[in-house]
Structure formats: structure tokens, C-alpha cells
Amino acid sequence: MMPLNEGDPVVIWLDPKRVYLTKLEKGKRIETDKGIIFHDKIIGLEYGSSLDLQTGIKAYLLKPTIHDLYYKGLKRPSQVLYPKDIGYILTTISLSQVKRVLEAGTGSGFLTISLALSLGSDAKIYTYDIREDMQKIAKFNANVLGVQDKIVFKLKDVREGVEEKELDGAFLDMPDPWNVIPKILDSLNPSATIVVFVPTVNQIEKTYFAMRNSGVIDIHVEELMLREYQVKENAVRPKNVGIMHTGFIIRGRKPI
Template sequence: MLIKVRFFKCGILQCNVVLNEGDIVTIWIDPKRVFLVKLAKGKRLDTDKGYILYDDIIGKEYGDVLKLSRATAYLLRPILEDIYLDLKRPSQVLYPKDVAYMIYSSSVEPGSVVIEAGTGSGFLTISLAHFLGKEGKVITYDVRRDMQETAKFNASVLNLQDRIEFKLKDIREGFEEKGVDAVFLDMPSPWEVVEKAYEALKPSAALIVFVPTVNQVEKTYLEMEKKGFVEIHAEELILREYKVKEGATRPKNVGITHTGYIIRGRKSIKTS
């Protein structure tokens, strides 16, 4: 019996999937040739190793292979990290190592309701929408309409747009929601909205902030202390990948080191 499901409805579980039009596939040829595509009849992917007709993929399953004129292509079920392959990214995006830790530290779960600001290209937005599931909700704010349009497009590619509410507003004026499960900030001056985030959060819920410079860390951390947050941490994550070769395994010469800083804390009940 064939189990027909779509990407993200299976979560990260392994599923036997017959690929249909509208499904998302990662096409892996080699480490330098990896493509994230959404299947549509009549379209094709052109590479320097040969072309692939999407009609030839429809009806196959994840894990199948296709022979190109000069290589073999593997049809893989996308993982979240694959969104960094071909989605639009007109702005700097958060890296998977930071996104994963931010979500883990927030203790959100399927069904949670969270706020994000700003939207940017939508990579954190998409990751949150995936983890919160179809019963959860991401409310994302930004002051730039063009960035939100990009994020909407990226979310639609992955069939996640129904889990996200986009709002065009300067959050220094305040959030419209109360009692949310977490607030995520990726903006130039997050210390200006720490109090607004406090007002929007449930007691004990987390504020998670990402900034690129230590000056921003200091201002945000101290403001969180003033405004009633506890268990505050300022952290940086370093990721180093290894080049594996028999008898000569070593770290790669190029890797992802500094990307930014994460400040996180939890809302306490203010006392007079």
C-alpha cells in the first residue's frame, strides 16, 4: 500500500512517498550540486551534468535515482537545512546552528503561538512554522513590505504559509498579541522593544534575541535585566565541520564560525 503524504506533513520522520506535483524534493548530484525544487509538470532543472525533467520525477519516491547524461541524481526528502539551497534570501539569514538552538532554548512545542520580529527573508519564520506544526502559529512583524513578500513566497514554496500570520508594523509601537509562548527578535535595536516583548509573553515564557555585535549584546542583556527577565544568558555558537579522508581526517579549512550572538531570558512576575 502506498502512503501518500507531503513534505512537512510527515515532519522529520522517514516516509515512503510517491512524489506528486507540488511536492518538494532535494536533488543531490554531489556536494557542489544540490537543488531544492517544487515539482510542476512541464518544468525542468538544467545543470552542467545534464537536465532533469520534473515529469520524470513525478511518480517516483524519495530515495530513487535518476541517470543524467554525465552523472547520477538522488531524490531526497528535504530537511530543514535544505531551505538554504534555493530559497530567496535578499537579506542576511540566520544559520541552522543558531535557529536550532534558539528554538530549543525557547521550549516551544507543537501548538505553541509565538511572535517574531523582524521577518527578513523568513528562514527563522519557516523553521518555527515547521516545528510548531499545523496547530501552531507564527505571528511575524516587519517594517518592510518587500521583505515580507519574499518571506511569503519562501513559505509558500514549502507549503507552510497557513501557519504564519504576516504583519506590517513597527513593533516599537507594541505587539498586538498577549500571552504568547515565546518572542523571537532579529532586528537592529532589540533593546528598544524588550518591554513590549515582556508585555506580550506569558509568565515564565522566553524572549530569544539574535544580534551580530557585542555592543548589541550588552544593551539588550542589561535592558532585559531592568525589565523583569531572569535566567538571562548571552551566548555564541561555533560550528566546525571535518574533512574525512582515511589517515588524514582534519577540520575543513573553511567553515561557519562567528555568525552572531544569542541572548535569552525568561519573563518573571514583577514585584514592587
């Protein structure tokens, strides 16, 4: 393993309730109720190693994954997609073969960043949003993870069409995707995946028929639920609280 340098992203894990995602910066520190974490003491260590805090607690240094986006360190003023949905969405495209994808809207950038972390080094994500304040937040979050060079931020209404061509996929997380689907099809390569995320049942029908009437095939409407288990000796059972409904995924493919 290479030593951690200034500018590297790192997850600092103290316990399940104290997990921090940050970008290493000389002179910076994180104050917790278990002690102060100085970035200068982390620089030069390796992922997987630990740091002893003043209180005797160990802080473990981990390499960030997509799941770690949800810990303290990134800005998320808007509702974001959950790992269970993002993980499934990523299975709808051939990650190693995809070069250019479209996203709308950007929001806090969690799906944007997940795509950037998962796609090849030469891939580009073109993400559209009409809110400059949200794109500023997404840019901040992308910079923390060091994936900003793979993302092209477009401050434009995707309902007016897109400038890019030969896209390998499209991901829509917006209130009225049915108004966008017919306008982006010509920009997609044959066999490209279209994935839409909507929170309510009312939005499903309009989206489904917008896809079907535009010639999209292999259309599916799905919902994912996640339930974690509590593990105690002789008392293993589901936790009382789970991540149940977050939204519906509608996906299809563009034929020639």
C-alpha cells in the same frame, strides 16, 4: 512512502556542490551542468529514490530539512541565520507545546520557516517586518516549503507594540531589540522564552539590561561556532574554512 505529487517540496542532490531545493511543478525543469532535471520525471517517485540524468549522473530525491534551506532554490537577498544558530534557538522552546510565537524581523524568512517546520500543526508564527519587499521574499520561500498556512505576516513596526496576546515565545532579529523588549512582555505568557540575535558586541549590553530591567530572568549571552572535518584516508583533519562568528544569542524567560 507516498509518491511525490505536484506541489511537494523536494531536495535534489547530485553531489555536495550541486544541491537544489524546489517545489514540484508540472512542466518545470532545472538546468545544471550535469544535465536537465525535469519535474515531470520526479512526480510519482518517492523520497529517497533517484533519477538518472542524460549524463549518467544520479539525482537523489530527498525530503527537505531545516538544514536544506541553505541550498539553491530559496531567495536570500539579506543575511540569514545559520543552521547552527537556528538549531540552538529551537532548543529554547518546548516545540510540542508552543502554539503562538512572535518573530521580528522577518528578513528572508529562514527562522520563520524553521519554526513552522518544527512546531505542531496548529501552531502560528506571527512575523513582523517594516519592509514589504522582504516579506514578499519570505512568503515565496514559505510557499516553496509548503508552510505558508502556519505563518501570519504583519507589515508593521514591532517597536509600536504587537496585537497578539498569550504568546509562548518571542524571537527578535533586528538592530535595536532593546526598544522592543519592554513593549512585548505583556503579550507573552508566563515562562515564555525571549530570544534575541544580534551581530555585534555593542548590541549585547543594551539588550541584556533591557531584559533585566524589564524583569526577565534566566538571561544568558552565548555564541556558537561550527567546524566541519575533512575526511580522507589517513588524513582526517578540520577543514580550513569554518562557520565561526555569525552573531550572539541572548535568551531569557518571563516570570509571572
